[in-house]
Amino acid sequence: MNKKLSKKNIIITISILVAFLVIIFTIKAIYIVDNPKWFDIDFDKKGSIISSYAALVGSLLTFLSILFVIYTIIQQKDLHEKNLKHKEKEELEKLYDNILFCQNYLDKLIDIVDKTGGYLKEFYEKEKEHPLKSNLLYFTIYMELNPFLELNSVEIFKSFQVFYEKETNVKHYNTLYSKFHFYSIAIKELKGKYDNYIIDKVNIKRKLVRDINSNIDEIVYLKEEFEKRNLESDPWYVLFEEFIEKYYQSINNEEEIDLKFLKDENLKDFIKKTIELKKITKVYTAKSTNVIILKFSTIRKEIYSLEFDSLNYAKQLEGNYKNYYSKDSEFLKELYQLRDDLKKTIPIDEILKK
Numbered sequence: 001m002n003k004k005l006s007k008k009n010i011i012i013t014i015s016i017l018v019a020f021l022v023i024i025f026t027i028k029a030i031y032i033v034d035n036p037k038w039f040d041i042d043f044d045k046k047g048s049i050i051s052s053y054a055a056l057v058g059s060l061l062t063f064l065s066i067l068f069v070i071y072t073i074i075q076q077k078d079l080h081e082k083n084l085k086h087k088e089k090e091e092l093e094k095l096y097d098n099i100l101f102c103q104n105y106l107d108k109l110i111d112i113v114d115k116t117g118g119y120l121k122e123f124y125e126k127e128k129e130h131p132l133k134s135n136l137l138y139f140t141i142y143m144e145l146n147p148f149l150e151l152n153s154v155e156i157f158k159s160f161q162v163f164y165e166k167e168t169n170v171k172h173y174n175t176l177y178s179k180f181h182f183y184s185i186a187i188k189e190l191k192g193k194y195d196n197y198i199i200d201k202v203n204i205k206r207k208l209v210r211d212i213n214s215n216i217d218e219i220v221y222l223k224e225e226f227e228k229r230n231l232e233s234d235p236w237y238v239l240f241e242e243f244i245e246k247y248y249q250s251i252n253n254e255e256e257i258d259l260k261f262l263k264d265e266n267l268k269d270f271i272k273k274t275i276e277l278k279k280i281t282k283v284y285t286a287k288s289t290n291v292i293i294l295k296f297s298t299i300r301k302e303i304y305s306l307e308f309d310s311l312n313y314a315k316q317l318e319g320n321y322k323n324y325y326s327k328d329s330e331f332l333k334e335l336y337q338l339r340d341d342l343k344k345t346i347p348i349d350e351i352l353k354k
């Protein structure tokens with residue numbers, strides 16, 4: 001820039017000197033005659049002097065006009081270079097906007113992963129503690145990641161090449177896209193598997209409740225048969241009465257059956273006592289009683305199976321959390337490190353100087 005200013009200053013200085021010389025020679029041409037008068041030159045008597053003056057001034061003016069042409073060319077060149085620089089800066093700003101866009105969506109990705117990890121940990125801990133309850137897993141709006149995946153990856157790559165060091169730009173680009181693709185798929189799969197799991201769990205629990213209620217109806221019917229024959233003191237009647245009372249204790253305030261209490265306390269105790277009673281006493285309706293015992297044994301096994309599957313699912317989620325959603329996981333640490341690295345861009349002014 002200083003060189004350009006220097007060239008312009010030289011041209012302007014020379015132009016002033018030439019103009020000054022023209023003035024001096026004009027004055028000399030006027031005063032070289034006898035009785036000089038301004039604007040009154042004797043061209044007949046001093047023809048040779050005037051011709052020389054005209055030739056000299058003409059040469060100087062020609063030289064001056066050439067300087068003006070050169071000055072104009074320099075001006076046009078400067079304007080052209082300025083336009084190129086402006087256009088280059090605009091292109092760089094567009095590429096830098098891509099970097100800012102990536103940084104913004106990387107922040108969103110980290111926020112989604114952190115929230116998903118928090119929900120995931122809360123869910124699997126509840127599932128491990130109460131595997132038979134209807135625990136819920138919440139999800140944030142992971143669809144917010146879609147706009148990033150729809151970006152022109154070539155333009156993003158160009159931006160990374162320009163604004164990051166040569167040794168790291170490809171690594172940053174590959175890490176960014178691999179993490180986005182992984183978590184967009186992983187969270188979607190996590191939600192899909194959870195939806196299938198919770199639907200199956202709800203359906204199994206509904207079936208268990210229907211089977212339990214059906215057996216309860218059978219027990220109530222047997223109790224009525226005992227009452228018709230005034231057999232309220234019969235051990236079987238007492239056992240049925242005790243079971244129904246415990247059963248209603250297993251229903252919590254939300255009117256959901258506590259399947260764990262039912263399995264570990266109520267059904268276990270009921271089945272054990274029926275086996276003992278069958279050894280020492282006869283039951284009025286042995287066939288119906290055997291059916292009830294068999295059904296309750298099956299229900300208890302199904303509850304145990306549901307509990308086992310729930311605990312196994314919770315362990316899977318715990319492993320998933322530790323590998324990909326915990327802040328202590330190496331996989332997620334790479335994402336945090338990438339966020340810090342993407343902030344270390346090469347300034348636009350520094351790029352323009354190159």
